[in-house]
Amino acid sequence: MELSVEELTSVDKEITIKANREDLSEKFDKAYKKYKSQIQMPGFRPGRVPIGLIKKRFGKEIEMEEINSYVEEVYEKEIVPEHEPVGETQMLDMSWENDELEVVFKIGAKPEFELKDLKEIAIDKMVHDVSDEEVEEEIERTLQRQGNWEEVEDEITEESRVTVDAVSLDEDGNPIEGEKDEDQKLDLRQDAAADFREHLVGHKVGDVVEMELGEDEEVDRFELHVKKVEVNHEAELNDEFAKQNSNGQAKNVDEFKSYIKSQMQDYYDQSSDEMFRQDAIQAMAEAHEFEVPEVMLEQIKNNFVEYAKQQSGGDLPPEFDVEEYKENMSEQAVQQAKWGFISHKLQEKFDDIEIKPEDIDEYIGVEAAKYGATAEQLKSYYAQNPNQLENLRNNIRENKVFDKLTEEVTINELSKDEFRKKREEENEKQQIPQV
């Protein structure tokens, strides 16, 4: 047997295994002996079929099977300990001709890099304290949302909600049959309804308004038949309202205000944490320059596709272009792969991380709340699925690494507005089209 390694890049390697019948004959003989006792053939007592006959009849299949197991063995025993492949190893070619076996693997090697000084890495973090004005605004919005709609005979104003039937028109202004949207509710206070607001204000129930949407060549013309006009009566802010809208946690208006405030603060903190995490991963990936094995990228991209599949309910829509999608995701894939290696390095650096039982309890508690199950149910689930348990440990370890990382890196605390401004500037710089 011969092993030859060709380095494609610093992290991509092509390994060729060459072997001939002599290397394999021991395995073959063993397999034939094994099958001899198993094969049942008419005309022969079990175990009495001559090996020559087995070779002639089932030789190809048996040898192919043995070759596969041989290749697997070589991979596990020779390649894995020496090259430590990462990602999914690809088998590029395998041939068994004229008693010569040739197998070509493509493997990814662990990239070599040094961790940067974490203090030099600066990451923005949004810090925002919810102000009383914001609370007032939020309460105002809630009041409007919870208000009652009353049907009126008056003219439509900018504050109204209108129910219309929309009939599409062709170029000559005649209604197109079958293209009718009935009972469409338009809340004219919303920004999305700005076009409608312009045309509808001033009209009454029973009026027919003709309008166009879109620009230049792509114009949709249609008629709106006004069926109902309603105005909103804001709900009253009182103790009863407070109780209803806080799941009974606030007993009066003052408590309701602080309830809303804490909810908003939680929301901001959470999204700020999430964004920080994203930014940190990005910053770490950008700060460390190294190549990522191709096989690993391919694996991550495949995972993305799997995820997209799950998102759309098991099957991809027919117009979905897998290759294009992979192309679009390649930057993200690189980032994720890099983060994988960096996080590994970090784990080595912070080797004092320990997972204690109470960490697991805490994590399970959070998970349970997320899925609406009890902690006990989740625990028994993990007890039954040891693989998942390993995942769980990895997640906890990663969280801990992240906590450590947060302590080490330089954090730029920015207010909400500053943060947003900076984001926009960055986006402009990169010229990423906003979708």
Place this chain on the structure above:
Amino acid sequence: MSVLVQPLITEKLTRLQEEHQQYAFEVDRNASKPEIRRAIEDKYPDVKVARVNTMIMPSKPKGRYTKSGFVQGRSKVWKKAIITLKEGEIDFFAEI
């Protein structure tokens, strides 16, 4: 109708093959020994036949149990030929 119906492969016949270069076939009921010899030498050009022995395998009663009771029948009568080769050998599996 061809003279040779199918080769026979059993434990006993494999032993005969190895020890005496004898091969067995199921052959047509009415085929004569010279016909069988010709057929063999046509089909396997590399061999020379030394001797052909034939035998008529007798019919035997056969039966099996089904839902509607015991079904009785008999196995067919057929002719077996054992061919001893002077030279060459036959590989039954080359054809497959």
